[in-house]
Amino acid sequence: MITLKGVDKIYRTKEIETLALENVNLDIEKGEFVSIMGPSGCGKSTLLNIIGLLDVPTNGTVTIMGDKTGNMNDSRLSEFRNRNIGFVFQSFHLIPSLNVADNVALPLAYRHGVSGKERDEKVAEVLTRLGLSHRMRHFPGQLSGGQCQRVAIARAIIGDPQIVLADEPTGNLDSTMGQEVMEILHALNKEDGRTIVMVTHNESQARMTDRIIRFFDGRQVE
Numbered sequence: 001m002i003t004l005k006g007v008d009k010i011y012r013t014k015e016i017e018t019l020a021l022e023n024v025n026l027d028i029e030k031g032e033f034v035s036i037m038g039p040s041g042c043g044k045s046t047l048l049n050i051i052g053l054l055d056v057p058t059n060g061t062v063t064i065m066g067d068k069t070g071n072m073n074d075s076r077l078s079e080f081r082n083r084n085i086g087f088v089f090q091s092f093h094l095i096p097s098l099n100v101a102d103n104v105a106l107p108l109a110y111r112h113g114v115s116g117k118e119r120d121e122k123v124a125e126v127l128t129r130l131g132l133s134h135r136m137r138h139f140p141g142q143l144s145g146g147q148c149q150r151v152a153i154a155r156a157i158i159g160d161p162q163i164v165l166a167d168e169p170t171g172n173l174d175s176t177m178g179q180e181v182m183e184i185l186h187a188l189n190k191e192d193g194r195t196i197v198m199v200t201h202n203e204s205q206a207r208m209t210d211r212i213i214r215f216f217d218g219r220q221v222e
């Protein structure tokens with residue numbers, strides 16, 4: 001599903017060069033739920049951004065669902081990303097001025113051939129699944145952290161992506177809400193068969209996934 005071969009990432013500014021990833025080789029199967037762990041600064045977010053096609057490697061290749069992404073131009077890349085990859089962030093990244101339904105509908109706005117009626121039905125369907133159908137007209141500022149993250153997950157899956165990438169999805173939540181979010185991610189994996197890659201600092205959450213990949217200083221160590 002996701003293959004990285006010989007991936008390096010070097011950030012260059014005028015004075016400094018940072019080797020954020022060094023020779024990363026990864027194979028993630030369809031339907032796997034993988035955790036990425038390691039200390040702060042070891043390259044986890046960089047890795048997730050590269051898998052999510054938000055950033056490009058300095059060296060090496062990224063193949064997603066059989067497609068070599070290095071050959072794609074920018075518009076093909078964003079179309080491919082919009083169709084196949086959903087993102088969940090630690091800090092939710094909801095738009096404060098849009099209500100829940102409009103936040104969740106956003107990814108469909110960039111998709112051709114989706115009518116207003118289909119969009120509304122899809123929004124209602126995912127919000128019902130996530131237990132938020134009674135919060136459609138609320139704004140993010142009126143919700144708890146756990147509810148915000150459920151809205152963000154609804155937005156991540158509304159376009160029905162095969163791959164969901166989560167960067168510390170429970171990092172800003174208390175343990176009860178964090179547990180709730182983990183149960184949702186497990187359902188997206190087990191019931192829907194989506195491939196999930198999650199960055200986490202939480203060992204017990206990671207142990208409940210199929211595989212833990214550990215990083216240190218930009219390198220895979222385990």
Ligand code: ADP
Pocket residue numbers: 011012018019020038039040041042043044045046047
């Ligand atoms: P993690 O997510 O594990 O905390 P990151 O992927 O954010 O690690 O960062 C890996 C390394 O790359 C760090 O040393 C960080 O300082 C550096 N880095 C990340 N983003 C940039 C950037 N845009 N420009 C320069 N250096 C960066």
Ligand code: ADP
Pocket residue numbers: 045046049054089090091092093167
């Ligand atoms: P933190 O503040 O701990 O880094 P965030 O959830 O804000 O956690 O961000 C996690 C990662 O997602 C970071 O590497 C960041 O660069 C990236 N990111 C944040 N916002 C966006 C966005 N709107 N689009 C793409 N990438 C983003």
